[in-house]
Amino acid sequence: MVTDIIDMTRRMKLSLVLLLLLPLSSQAIEIEVRALFSGAAMFVIDGQDQLLKTGQVSRSGVELVEANPSEAIVRINGQTRTLQLSDRISSTFEKPEKSRVLINVAENRQYITTGSINGRSV
Secondary structure: OHHHHHHHHHHHHHHHHHHHHHHHHOOOOOEEEEEEEOOEEEEEEOOEEEEEEOOOEOOOOEEEEEEOOOEEEEEEOOEEEEEEOOOHHHHOOOOOOOOOOOOOEOOOOOEOOOOEEOOEEO
């Protein structure tokens, strides 16, 4: 009877440990490929920019197996995946309206104006 209680306690402890480890192994990793090179790739992993070279492992456990200018092969939680360059950057592109800008010549024969690019004065 005492051995049955000890065995049951051990099984309960093991079950508890396995339940606690389960969320760690099944956490989703958000990964986006920003740039591809021969032997390296720039990723955004869980919101952080990271440059990985072939064989390197990120802090999140993403390993770059191979990279070339067309694709990156990564290993995540033991599974190998092939990723291509993200289209997120270009997916929100909108063609700007054509506008005409006319800058008059000043008395000293210089073109002087004020303006801004991306909200910054130039």
